[in-house]
Amino acid sequence: MDTHAVVNQATALGDYNAFDSDPVLAAAAAREGAPWVAPQAATFGAAVGSRHVQELAYLANRHVPELLTHDAYGHRVDEVRYHPAYHELMALAFGAGVHSLAWTAPERGGHVARGVLSYLWNQAENGVGCPTGMAYAAIPMLRSSPRLADSWGARLAACGYEPGLRPVATKTCITLGMTLTEKQAGSDLRASTTRARRAGGADDDEYLLTGHKWFCSAPMSDGFFVIAQADAGPTLFLVPRVLEDGSRNRFFIQMLKDKCGNRSNASSSVEFDDSYAIRVSDEGRGIARAMEDAHYTRLDFAIGSAGLMRQAFAQALHYVRGRSAFGRAIAEQPLMQNVLADLAVESEAMLTLTLRIARAFDEAEDHASAAQLRRVGPPLVKYFVCKMAPAFAAEALECMGGNGYIENHPLARLYREAPLNCIWEGSSNMVCLDVLRALDRDEALLDTLLGEMRAARGADARLDAAVDALPDAMGQLDDLPFNARWLCERIVRLWQAALLVQYARPEVADTFVATRLGGARGTHFGAMHGHFPSACILDGALPM
Ligand SMILES: Cc1cc2nc3c(=O)[nH]c(=O)nc-3n(C[C@H](O)[C@H](O)[C@H](O)COP(=O)(O)OP(=O)(O)OC[C@H]3O[C@@H](n4cnc5c(N)ncnc54)[C@H](O)[C@@H]3O)c2cc1C
Known part of the structure; x- marks a missing residue:
């Protein structure tokens, strides 16, 4: 139809290389x-x-x-x-x-x-x-x-x-879920009510479980780690879906959740009724064992949120580079440059810290300081990176105007997805409290964190001053649980700044320090105040 010429619509960001362009x-x-x-x-x-x-x-x-x-x-x-x-x-x-x-x-x-x-x-x-x-x-x-x-x-x-x-023995590769959350107990796993009793066979690690789990994602997995109460307390078990003889284990899916996002992945509620299980932890040690596991998932979900932010940013920048308003590309409008550069700097800071913490996992066996960072790093980034993702996704979505809100653009999906990583594997408050626990149990941990921040010493006076002020500021926090989020945020921001000052392009590091430590920023994305080399930041973040 003559009335329906399509002009000034951006093209899709498709068939690009997400690694080579980064x-x-x-x-x-x-x-x-x-x-x-x-x-x-x-x-x-x-x-x-x-x-x-x-x-x-x-x-x-x-x-x-x-x-x-x-x-x-x-x-x-x-x-x-x-x-x-x-x-x-x-x-x-x-x-x-x-x-x-x-x-x-x-x-x-x-x-x-x-x-x-x-x-x-x-x-x-x-x-x-x-x-x-x-x-x-x-x-x-x-x-x-x-x-x-x-x-x-x-x-x-x-x-x-x-x-x-x-049966697992007939497969070459398998998947595995973890179902711990019950109706009355999510964060506080000690309150789990699922019961475990010995199966009575020759193997003393075989049990029968009876109870329920309120959240069980990926329920078609080949098996599940499950917490249940044995005689000595909460214990970790492996529940196979299919038994060795090929019969189905007693694993009953009650319903699938109708979720806000993450919709491709089924999340269910399940019941156990004398379901066969193999004990994985010592009796009574199940929660401690599950928490060892949580360091990996927490790191991974922080990396996942950083990836989500990168994709939201790439989509938004590509879009505004391809669409004009008021006579020039939206990407070149000064206020939009403030928004985009702010997003770019945030995204880079998130990636930089999460991969630094991943390295601590690689080095933890050989270096005591790496083992310390491996302990405290995952809850720190699980809190901060995941918490930033929803606001970040919302801002990137708005860069695309009305199209961003429409389901066949990827931003709508990313936006609905973004809050989830804050919730599972220890919601925001729980992981902040875990950081306090780590600091409390290891008196040398704060020094190790300060050492990470002081590795950049001399490069930026604003950063040096902020790092020096941290121990005093912590000493003045007389009610630590109440202030835990503030403390985690401060540690993350200083650590990110130290990494960027050492390794990022100077314009990125300087913008980060000025806006995240120096106060040259309001509350929302795009509220940086001052003069920042936004075009240069953006060209380096996602080359045209
Ligand atoms: C899509 C989806 C999939 C999931 N899949 C799984 C799964 O596969 N397996 C599984 O085991 N679980 C799964 N979960 C559940 C998830 O792990 C829990 O929802 C989460 O651990 C929080 O537990 P809860 O919902 O019982 O919240 P609650 O424990 O009731 O907590 C509610 C709020 O209170 C806060 N809070 C609790 N205690 C304190 C405190 N002491 N101080 C300050 N604040 C506190 C929490 O941080 C949270 O914000 C899934 C959840 C979702 C949304």
Whole structure:
């Protein structure tokens, strides 16, 4: 129709390489000890940025999973049916080792390298980020169990995806979920009511569980880590979905949740009724064992939120570069440059810190200070990075005007996804309290953190002064739980500043210090005040 000429609409950001177009990511991977991941990351980055994967992500979130409780003849089956796009996405992510490269890497730097893949993957689709994150954390736990290392651990670490409910021994690769949250107890797992009793067979690590879990994501996984009360207290178990003889374990899916985002990934409520389980922790040590695992998922979800922010930023910048208003590209309008440069600096700071903490995982066996950072780093970034994601996604969405709010642009999905990483694996308050616990139990930890910040000493007087002021400021906090978020934010901002001053382009580091430490910024994105080299910041963040 003559009336319907389409002019001045931006093109889609499709068929681009999410790794090659991100010089900050390549530099961080090399600096933090995994330069060798670059070729693999470049191949994966091309897949992640392809129109095909973008379409799969759209379809998998549009056509949500369906629960099939019974078959046509009335037999209970407890299966979830997914759109084929979800299976293809799972095959891509698990095939590339997003879940396992840390544990299978041919050389040092495996956690950083896996972090790079996860950062890229979370730019493509976040629902699959749930099973990949759980697998990353579960592999070391399975490997530490003589009974489960070869059977479950090796198969979970394998690259590949084999859906379908069959005995684990008949599969080459598997997936694994973690279901801990009950109706009355999410943060406080000690209040779990699911009961465990010994099965009475020859093996003293075999139990029967009865109870429920209120949240159980990826319920078609081959098995689940579950907390239940044994005689000596909360204990961690592995519950297989299919038993060795091929029969189904007693695992009943009650419903699928109708979620705000993360819609490709089924999240369910389940019941156990004398369900077969293998004990993984000592009796009464289940929560401590599960918390060891949580460091991995917390790191991974922070990396995931950083990836989500990067994708939101890339989409927004590409869009405003391709659309004009008031006579020139929106990207060149001064106030929009303030918004975009602010987003770019934030995104770079998030990536830089999360990969620095991933390196601490690679070095924790050899250096005591790395072990300290491995302990405190995940809750710090889980709080701060994940917490920043919703505001960041909302701002990026607005850069695209009305189109940003429409479901067939990826920003709408990213926006609905963004709050989730704040909630699971320890919600914001819980991880901030965990940082306090870590500082309280290790008196030398604060010095190690200050050492990270002082590594940049002499490069920026504003940063030096802010770091020097931290111990006094902490000393004045007489009610620490009340002030825990403030403290975590301060530590993160100083650590990020120190890293950027050492490694980022000067215009990025200077803008960060001026606006995040020096007060040259209001509350929202785009409220930096002063003069900042925004065009230069943006050209370096996402080359045209
Ligand atoms: C989409 C989705 C998928 C999920 N999948 C899984 C899964 O697969 N497996 C699983 O086990 N769980 C899963 N969860 C559950 C999730 O881990 C919990 O919701 C989360 O741990 C919080 O528990 P809760 O909902 O019971 O909140 P509550 O424990 O009731 O907490 C409510 C609020 O109070 C705060 N709070 C609690 N105690 C304190 C305190 N002492 N001081 C200050 N603040 C406090 C919390 O931070 C939170 O903000 C999923 C959740 C979602 C949304």
